[in-house]
Amino acid sequence: MRIWLWFLSCAVVASVAAAALTPDSFGVFWVMVQLACLGAAVAGLRMHRPGPAAAYWLLVAGVGVSAASTAVEVAAPGLTRNAQAAYLVCYPLTGTALWLLARHLRPWSSARLLDAAIALIGLAQLAWAFVLLPMLSRAGLDRMEAGGITVLAGCDLLVVAILLRVAFAVRPGVAAGLLLGSVAAMVLTDAGYVIMYVWSSNDTATSPVTSIGWLAWSFLLAAACLHPGIRDVGERPRTADESATPIAGFIGLALLGPAVLVADICLHHSVAAPLRAIVPTVLTAALMVAMVLRLGRALRERTSLQRELAFRAQHDGLTGLANREEFRTRLQADIAGTAPGVGLLIVDLDGFKDVNDTLGHPAGDALLLEATARLRAIAGPGDLLARLGGDEFAVVSPDLDGLDGLAAQCVAALAEPYLVDGRELRLTASVGVYSGAPATTGEALQSADLALYAAKEAGRNRAERYDPQLRAAHVAHAVLADQLRAAVDGGSGFAVHYQPVVDIHTGAVKAVEALLRFTTPEGAPVSPVRFVPVAEETGLIGRLGAWVLERACTDARAWHAEHGISVTVNVSGRQLRNPQFADDVLATLRRTGLPGAALVLEITETVLVTATVEETEAVSRRLARLRAHGIRIAIDDFGTGYSSLAYLRTLPIDVLKIDRAFVSRVADRQEKALFRAVVELARSMYLQPVAEGVETDEQAAALRELDCGYAQGFLFARPMPADALQARLSGQLATA
Template sequence: MRIWLWFLTCAAVASAVAAAAHPEGFGVFWVAVQAACFGAAVAGLRRHRPDPAAVYWLLVAGVGTSTVTTAVTTAAPALSPEAEAGYLLCYPLTGVALWLLARRLRPWSSTRLLDAAIALIGMAQPAWAFVLYPLLSRAGLDQASTAGITGLAVCDLLVVSMLLRVAFAVRPGVASGLLIASTAAMLLTDACYVVMYVWGRGGAVVSSVTSVGWLTWSFLLAAACLHPGIRDVGGSARTTDESATPIGGFIALAVLGPAVLIADIALHRGAGSWSHALVPAALTAVLMVLMVLRLGRALRERTSLQRELAFRAQHDVLTGLANREEFRTRLQAGIAAEAGIGLLIVDLDGFKDVNDTLGHPAGDELLLQATARLRALAGPDDLLARLGGDEFAVVSPDLAGLDDLAARCVADLACPYLVDGRELRLTASVGVYSGSPASTGEALQNADLALYAAKDAGRNRAERYDPKLRAAHLAHAALADQLRAAVDGTVAGTVAGTGGFAVHYQPVVDIHTGRVAAVEALLRFTTPDGTAVSPARFVPVAEETGLIGRLGAWVLERACTDARAWHATHGISVTVNVSGRQLRAPSFADDVLATLKRTGLPGAALVLEITETVLVTATVEETEAVSRRLARLRAHGIRIAIDDFGTGYSSLAYLRTLPIDVLKIDRAFVSRVADRQEKALFRAVVELARSLYLQPVAEGVETDEQAAALRELDCGYAQGFLFARPMPAPALQTLLTTQLTPAP
């Protein structure tokens, strides 16, 4: 059982004993129990250190004040009348603590102050009718007793109003419940004491109620301080709509005022009965005024909220621009007018990098600056909208100036941005469309096609929609569907005319002897009508649609299966191209080794070929992960080749640090190798490869002059149309039996 629950149980038992104790020994026992509660509360606060600390120390100080006052009145009964005034100090301490806690949970506002005032006056009416007026009318009371009881009642009302504020603001929990219950116990005790005292029910009954109630207040507060949840009370505000008006409570208070007034007149019949009702009448009048003010404020808040909700329904929260729904509505209205529309779709290039590197707050600030620039460019009749993320739209009736507006958008959005003290540079791509579309979907699609064209053309530019873009888009979509069907159906190795995938092989020959030393596996695809599609066209589509991983795995399986016999008979190896997506897969090395095991091809007979652009455009973390996977594969005898070396992305650093065995020199170098100056550059590349213990292979050899130059430079190996074109596996098998030699 937890310590706070142990304490609560023991204190309850002690309170029961205190209530039944002999009056002569009761005061000492009361002091002992309260002192124990005070010590336990202090220990709990020192252990849990709740925030704000002042709230809880003020509450505990109230228990300490009560303990000292009880000790003084018990030890020196002669000082009891003066010492009992110390009990009144508990109320300002508790009231200030609750005020601070309520302000911490939800800052005070004029609306909340009105609510507190209404609640306070509403409770003051029955207090006057049933407590204060009977007390003031009672004969035989001295002024000190009257002032004390009156002050006690007023303090109770003030603390009750603060307690209600906290109760409706704090999140429910054990600690918060104990805290509220402790103050409620103190208030109920004093309320019972005042009522019984006023109506002549004093003596032992009043003493018992007071002792049990105040001890309950003490040990409940101590239990709250001992509970671990006390740390979260000050920061656990209840999620409620503060603008909502407590209609039910207001109606109850509105009825309470006249009811108390009528009851007061009924209780004090006689000639002076109406004078007795002056105070409740005044309180009722003040209450009505406050309620009118509160309801008026509630109506204004509700109207303001409705306006805000209407604005949010049509506008983007961050930028204040029209949102996608409002954009579509306005665009449809422009289409219905049949006057033609102009539409720009603006996309910020590289915005994702800002969010990834600097965080979303920096990205939001950049979007706000871009929005301000677009506002300055848009005309008074233009609609500016944010479609989502970093994409904006401009609907303009000025068709003649649309291209000029697009150009100015590109130029202005390319100017530097200052975000968090950093200068950021971004560009924008703009898709331009004008015409009379049949629907908003058609207009958006046409503008998006122009935007994609701008992206594909290098970004930082505007492109106008052309019907050819739609034809290309449809062809792209059709090709993607054909690729999906071919992959899903595992239609591989089909003959021309039926469509599907096939693997062809191009020999890699010894430049001096012309004998086949290796082959490169190349993926081919034909459409269902038998049309061959260039790899330069279908491979990017496969990358974009995510099919390249499955295709790459299938090519590897097919190539290893075919090459097993060629390696066993002719000692040649097979080179298989690997995509960047495959390389970045954590399971890549395991998948390759599993394929070798299934097909029976030795690791030394496999060369994995990667494009150098994959390495240069990867992050440092991705490059390190790829390097680890390649090193693991090399440990099993697999060699690694770099393709297209020298295409403009070359980095000598990765040639030295990555596990590479073969350097395939791009055809751009080979095509000019017969030239004297180019030959010197090619020689430098070959010598660089050999200095790094890499095997150079020349790609794209097509003429005898190129082959002769390669022999002179002792390049070692080459492949190209001069020796053989890519061919199916059966054709290669036939070729290997005769050992291909270059044409004379």
């Protein structure tokens, strides 16, 4: 059983058993129970260490003072009055503890102080009507006792007011319930003691009920300290309505004053009328003033909250700029207005995702705030600056003539270095510019977005103006994407052609490169330069690459068996990043029966350059595994402007395909020397050089002079279907 529940059960059993004790032995029992509760509470606080620590130790100190005063009464009955006076010290200790806890849960404010004052005045009305006024009307009451009763009642009122403040702020839980219950048991028992003392006919108000109530204060506090949830009592609730106003409670308190006044008149005929009426009247007036002040403040808070909510509904939470909805509203108003047109800029930060990925979102937020400040400084007084989401901003401007200049300023300002967390960062921005008289906001946004895409495709760090041709290209792009999806799903429209790779000296076909071809449903061929990027963008390239590999391996099995030639298949970056890529390739070889030595996988240099270090390492491991099965790896487009030497040294490469940009100038004397250096570099690293794009006899002669080895290009053969290639290979065999 949990220790706190075990302790609570024992305390309840002991309290019930105490009813059978004699009055003399009950005092000793009472002291023993309180001492046991003190020990348990101290052990619980040392074990769980809740915060704020001072509040809990003050609560325990209050129980300690009570135990000490009880012990004095038991040991020295003559000092009972002094011991009872000492008991009053429990209240400042408990009240201070509750004050500290309430302040820790929610900082005190004027509104919360008014709430506490209203509750205190309302309770004071009840105390006056049912405690103090009856006590004043009681004949023969000792003045010292009356003073003690008055102080005790006042202390009860203060503690109850703060207790209510804590109860509304604390996070619900078992420990919180035990803690609040312990203090409630204390004040309710004292209140019951006071009421019974005032209304009883004898001199004592102590009864088994009040005795058990005081003991409940002790063992409930000890159980709360032993409970593990005591650590969470001092934590602020995750959700709290800081501006909530208890309207129903205020209405009840407003009616309480007149009700108490009527009760006074009905119950206390013997008391002088002025005394009976003045105090309730003063308390009621004080309550009305406090309620007016609180309700006025609540109205101001509600108005402020409404303004804040309205602002949040129209503005971005991070930057304070207009949000997407406010942007659309302004754009729609400009379109529907009398102006000759609207001016719109869409601004996107280039490379912002890398900042979030490498430095974290706080750094990204700081960068966005700096970019916002720069855009604010550029925007004119009539411009609307908005954040559409992420790193995308928009500017709606009525100055159509100055729109291009504004876009240029945005590009220049956002390209300046950023200082984030002590680090200098450099980003650029792409801007799409649109001006005109669109029919809808959607048309304006789409036009500006098209211009933005054009700016990114043109190299970024620039502004591009919308041109109607961009829309036509966009429509063609969308149509092509739909056609590719339909072709992939339907299994038609694609074909694989093969371009021979020949021996530069003999012209004999030594290998073939598999090239994907696509024809639209209308029968129009589409260049790979057009459809391959679309397939990459739409995520279809993985399925297409797998299909080409399967088709090429199936066709090449017979060619390898009869003519000893190999087949080269291009592999996309998406395929290389697939963890299952090596397994898929090996499974394809098993299905088709093509030996691993007959397959060359061709990867582009740009795929390696744009990959991260982790991705490059993973790709290297997959390629090494494939090479272990005899598959060779070729680098395509070598020398297109990237730093490839590091990859030649670290990656498992077998074939170096030299880009046509080198081959086209190989007949030139200076270019021939550079080409010779590339060939010698390849051979020094045990790589097979292959020249791409050979189109003239002069280029072929230069390659033979340089002993390049292998070449491919239109001079030797264009890509052809499998049956045409089979016929050429058969003719080559017959000629030989």
